[in-house]
Amino acid sequence: MLDLPLVGALVATACFGLVVLYGASGEDSGTVIRQAVRLAMGLTAMTVIACISPHLFRVWAPAFYALGIVLLVMVAFLGEGRGAQRWLDLGFLRFQPSEILKLSLPMMLAWYMHRSSLPPGWRQLLVSLVIVAVPAVLIARQPDLGTAMLVATSGLFVVFLAGLSWRLISFFCVSAMALAPVLWHFMHDYQRGRVLTFLNPESDPLGSGWNIIQSKIAVGSGGLFGKGWMNSTQAHLEFLPERSTDFVLAVLAEEFGLLGVLLLFALYLYIIGRCLWLAGQAKDSFSRLLAGALGLTFFVYVMVNAGMISGLLPVVGVPLPLISYGGTSLISLLTSFGLIMSVYSHRRLLNRY
Amino acid sequence: MKAPARKPVRDAVREAAIFRARAQTGFLLVCLVFAVLSGRYFYLQVISHDEFITRAEDNRVKYRALAPNRGLIMDRNGVILADNRPAYRLELIPEQVPELDATLAELGELLEISDADIQRFHKLRKARRSFQAVPLKLRLDEAQVARFAVDRHHFPGVDIVPYQTRVYPLGENLAHVVGYVGQLDADDLRSVDSGRYAATSHIGKIGLEQAYENMLHGEVGREKVETNVQGRILRSLDKAPAQPGHNLYLTIDSTLQQLAMASLGDYTGAIVAIEPGSGEVLAMVSQPGYDPNAFVAGLSVADYQALIQSSRRPLFNRALRGGYEPGSTIKPYMALAGLENGIIELDTTMMSRGYFQLPGQPRRYRDWKRGGHGEVDVVKALEESVNVFFFDLASKMGIDAIHAYLDQFGFGRPTGIDLNGEAKGILPSRAWKRATMGEPWYPGETVIAGIGQGFNVTTPLQLAHASAVLAARGESGQPHLVRHVGFEPAAGDADQPVARPVTRISAARADHIEAVIDGMIAVVHGKRGSARAIAADKPPFVMAGKSGTAQVFGLAQDEEYVEDEVPRHLRDHALFVAFAPADQPSIALAVVVEHGGGGSTVAAPIARQLIDAHLGHGTEEIAAQ
Numbered sequence: 001m002l003d004l005p006l007v008g009a010l011v012a013t014a015c016f017g018l019v020v021l022y023g024a025s026g027e028d029s030g031t032v033i034r035q036a037v038r039l040a041m042g043l044t045a046m047t048v049i050a051c052i053s054p055h056l057f058r059v060w061a062p063a064f065y066a067l068g069i070v071l072l073v074m075v076a077f078l079g080e081g082r083g084a085q086r087w088l089d090l091g092f093l094r095f096q097p098s099e100i101l102k103l104s105l106p107m108m109l110a111w112y113m114h115r116s117s118l119p120p121g122w123r124q125l126l127v128s129l130v131i132v133a134v135p136a137v138l139i140a141r142q143p144d145l146g147t148a149m150l151v152a153t154s155g156l157f158v159v160f161l162a163g164l165s166w167r168l169i170s171f172f173c174v175s176a177m178a179l180a181p182v183l184w185h186f187m188h189d190y191q192r193g194r195v196l197t198f199l200n201p202e203s204d205p206l207g208s209g210w211n212i213i214q215s216k217i218a219v220g221s222g223g224l225f226g227k228g229w230m231n232s233t234q235a236h237l238e239f240l241p242e243r244s245t246d247f248v249l250a251v252l253a254e255e256f257g258l259l260g261v262l263l264l265f266a267l268y269l270y271i272i273g274r275c276l277w278l279a280g281q282a283k284d285s286f287s288r289l290l291a292g293a294l295g296l297t298f299f300v301y302v303m304v305n306a307g308m309i310s311g312l313l314p315v316v317g318v319p320l321p322l323i324s325y326g327g328t329s330l331i332s333l334l335t336s337f338g339l340i341m342s343v344y345s346h347r348r349l350l351n352r353y
Numbered sequence: 354m355k356a357p358a359r360k361p362v363r364d365a366v367r368e369a370a371i372f373r374a375r376a377q378t379g380f381l382l383v384c385l386v387f388a389v390l391s392g393r394y395f396y397l398q399v400i401s402h403d404e405f406i407t408r409a410e411d412n413r414v415k416y417r418a419l420a421p422n423r424g425l426i427m428d429r430n431g432v433i434l435a436d437n438r439p440a441y442r443l444e445l446i447p448e449q450v451p452e453l454d455a456t457l458a459e460l461g462e463l464l465e466i467s468d469a470d471i472q473r474f475h476k477l478r479k480a481r482r483s484f485q486a487v488p489l490k491l492r493l494d495e496a497q498v499a500r501f502a503v504d505r506h507h508f509p510g511v512d513i514v515p516y517q518t519r520v521y522p523l524g525e526n527l528a529h530v531v532g533y534v535g536q537l538d539a540d541d542l543r544s545v546d547s548g549r550y551a552a553t554s555h556i557g558k559i560g561l562e563q564a565y566e567n568m569l570h571g572e573v574g575r576e577k578v579e580t581n582v583q584g585r586i587l588r589s590l591d592k593a594p595a596q597p598g599h600n601l602y603l604t605i606d607s608t609l610q611q612l613a614m615a616s617l618g619d620y621t622g623a624i625v626a627i628e629p630g631s632g633e634v635l636a637m638v639s640q641p642g643y644d645p646n647a648f649v650a651g652l653s654v655a656d657y658q659a660l661i662q663s664s665r666r667p668l669f670n671r672a673l674r675g676g677y678e679p680g681s682t683i684k685p686y687m688a689l690a691g692l693e694n695g696i697i698e699l700d701t702t703m704m705s706r707g708y709f710q711l712p713g714q715p716r717r718y719r720d721w722k723r724g725g726h727g728e729v730d731v732v733k734a735l736e737e738s739v740n741v742f743f744f745d746l747a748s749k750m751g752i753d754a755i756h757a758y759l760d761q762f763g764f765g766r767p768t769g770i771d772l773n774g775e776a777k778g779i780l781p782s783r784a785w786k787r788a789t790m791g792e793p794w795y796p797g798e799t800v801i802a803g804i805g806q807g808f809n810v811t812t813p814l815q816l817a818h819a820s821a822v823l824a825a826r827g828e829s830g831q832p833h834l835v836r837h838v839g840f841e842p843a844a845g846d847a848d849q850p851v852a853r854p855v856t857r858i859s860a861a862r863a864d865h866i867e868a869v870i871d872g873m874i875a876v877v878h879g880k881r882g883s884a885r886a887i888a889a890d891k892p893p894f895v896m897a898g899k900s901g902t903a904q905v906f907g908l909a910q911d912e913e914y915v916e917d918e919v920p921r922h923l924r925d926h927a928l929f930v931a932f933a934p935a936d937q938p939s940i941a942l943a944v945v946v947e948h949g950g951g952g953s954t955v956a957a958p959i960a961r962q963l964i965d966a967h968l969g970h971g972t973e974e975i976a977a978q
Binding site for chain 1: 363364365368369371372373374375376379380383384386387389390391393394395397398399401402404405406408409
């Protein structure tokens with residue numbers, strides 16, 4: 001049921017992550033063990049999902065989507081968290097409903113696209129936009145703009161892969177750019193601050209520009225070969241913030257140099273390529289679109305995080321997939337790989353749509 | 354495309370081909386982005402490597418934050434109420450201290466550092482970056498500075514740094530107005546912009562220091578410094594000096610304030626004096642006060658507990674937050690309400706026989722004077738504080754009209770003065786009682802509301818403000834303590850006045866207001882005026898006043914209140930509101946003396962004394978005191 005080349009690449013990347021985490025956490029084996037346990041849980045979840053037929057996901061997609069929306073609405077009223085309301089406490093567990101949307105939104109859109117003949121036209125585009133906008137607005141209001149954009153992107157990939165005409169795509173892009181000032185108007189002050197700091201980090205070197213400056217110093221001082229494992233001065237002198245979570249790539253870049261970064265990129269590129277290939281093998285459009293969109297979404301995570309670490313993109317709270325310390329995102333990520341593999345391994349069963 | 358009937362005939366092969374084409378395009382874009390990212394990392398790690406390696410090595414070159422000087426606070430005559438004085442504090446830069454605990458222990462032996470200092474240091478350290486200096490002990494004396502200077506080389510990362518500390522020259526006289534600054538703690542750092550407070554050790558905790566923190570603080574400066582291995586600063590590379598905070602120029606007259614504070618003597622209580630019309634607060638006193646300077650240096654736990662647990666509650670701002678039954682001080686507003694609502698006319702009289710009864714009810718609402726006052730009109734009703742007149746008036750007017758009219762004077766809601774934490778008091782109404790007690794309004798409650806008893810609760814500030822509105826003939830600005838914020842005193846009319854809301858009573862007829870004021874003048878100057886004792890010397894000005902008594906405990910209907918037989922803490926609160934000169938008032942005030950007994954005996958003389966001082970009358974006697 002599992003696609004061994006993909007599993008191999010995922011495990012290799014995650015193990016690389018554990019090695020980096022050991023250095024980044026200040027040689028704390030507890031951190032590494034906790035992360036390894038989560039990795040094992042994630043791989044188990046992935047295997048289970050891979051064994052389930054995508055037919056089942058398709059049937060349940062609308063219900064799953066609706067559940068996610070209901071939970072998001074609940075968060076708006078009952079959620080907790082410092083400053084932002086992102087968490088839902090069910091007594092026995094606490095989680096971010098936005099994680100569910102990372103899977104259920106592309107599933108819903110794939111289900112919707114699957115219902116009619118492709119490529120989609122105007123009408124499908126408009127309905128899709130509504131399906132995307134409802135959860136995206138709810139998440140953005142938490143406020144968690146980063147996740148909202150990622151979730152929205154995963155949905156738009158489905159539409160893109162379904163073959164939306166280039167004319168409509170360009171029209172859509174132009175409209176989105178025209179709406180940027182409106183978005184700016186609705187942003188929170190701290191979000192605007194992040195954008196302004198991104199444009200000129202030196203304007204506030206002790207405050208919000210700190211992260212970007214220190215991160216770039218870490219990356220740049222790593223050089224071609226790096227300072228060596230556990231030799232990150234930026235991290236060990238605590239110049240680098242959140243060095244085990246969102247900024248772990250800066251530690252990797254400082255300790256393993258450009259070669260380490262390129263190795264990681266190569267692994268990521270292989271994973272993405274493999275996902276798209278697996279998706280292409282599926283026989284029905286639901287499976288194809290879902291798997292393809294999940295693969296491309298994974299790429300966006302990498303792009304946003306690597307862009308932020310190197311100062312190409314503003315700082316948003318996005319972890320580096322498979323490397324950053326933290327459980328929820330790792331598990332939902334591996335679950336999505338489980339979905340992709342399920343699509344591939346059940347392709348013959350779904351010959352008829 | 355042929356129009357399909359219902360389900361379109363799907364071209365599975367074509368759909369798969371479309372997907373594959375899109376997936377390939379997508380992958381191409383992915384590769385392109387990875388190429389861009391790789392290029393960016395190549396640029397940072399190979400091309401700019403030398404620059405960044407220097408910057409990483411150069412962690413010894415640091416940004417040091419420079420604390421701004423806090424703005425000063427001055428009274429209306431330029432007397433300084435909050436000043437800055439140079440002092441020295443001991444600071445640690447945690448990153449540069451090799452063994453923190455050992456160093457703290459050694460420093461403790463050398464410089465008498467308390468456990469509280471160390472606890473605060475650890476809390477503060479967590480909220481700041483490891484290269485930022487964290488204060489350990491403030492206000493070092495000269496001997497300590499000298500002792501440390503000798504041993505300085507033993508303590509890398511530790512330094513004595515000059516800073517400005519806050520001093521309140523008038524101490525407890527203005528503690529409740531000016532407030533104080535206290536040491537910035539980790540909680541404060543979470544609520545402020547930590548960059549802006551990177552070098553600041555104190556923050557406004559209460560009073561104007563807190564309410565105007567943003568303006569007083571100023572803007573942090575930045576210095577780029579070169580340091581050696583031990584972290585000692587070798588030279589300054591670049592400097593952006595700190596911008597000092599704005600000064601506050603208050604409406605307070607500190608002479609009047611001190612006199613008001615002294616006038617209460619041993620009593621607890623509150624006094625608020627306001628300039629009618631403008632709403633400028635001339636004095637705002639809550640007795641007892643406390644020494645704000647003690648809070649700046651850091652109070653010991655025992656001292657703080659003593660302040661908190663004191664039965665006299667020195668930390669409680671009675672002027673702003675104290676709630677008192679207004680008693681008879683409400684009568685002028687009731688009288689005006691009656692006139693304006695057409696319940697009584699200027700020439701309406703009634704017969705006072707010493708009690709009032711609601712039709713068909715046995716209960717007698719008694720006057721303070723047995724046998725009554727005889728024939729009473731509105732002026733006499735105020736002069737002699739005739740309860741029965743107001744029982745009758747209130748019962749005829751009804752609680753809805755009373756509430757509607759008195760609301761215009763600002764009773765039952767905060768005045769909006771520029772201090773935090775103002776209490777709103779209670780101006781009872783049907784809706785209020787339903788909402789808070791879930792009960793309907795009873796006619797008997799209207800009767801006692803007419804003499805300011807029952808549910809009525811006001812703050813001294815509200816009383817003073819309402820009296821200022823009346824004194825200014827129906828229109829007065831929102832009470833405020835800060836006249837001007839800036840670097841120089843406001844130049845009179847050239848100064849841009851801050852737009853403030855104005856309290857205005859609707860459609861008050863001038864002759865109605867004058868009649869009420871005549872009644873209040875008679876209180877002080879009349880033959881039978883309830884406070885005539887304070888004008889027995891025939892002062893060269895006319896003042897208007899009204900006494901009041903706030904019950905502390907309820908008497909049974911047939912009990913007599915004999916002041917001397919009641920223990921002091923159960924005695925009634927004495928109230929007096931006044932303004933002068935009556936025709937063109939420049940001061941309106943409210944005096945509340947807790948457990949002072951009747952309003953005219955204790956509170957009224959205080960009001961007279963303050964008005965004398967304000968109008969420059971009898972200053973010789975005051976100076977002689």
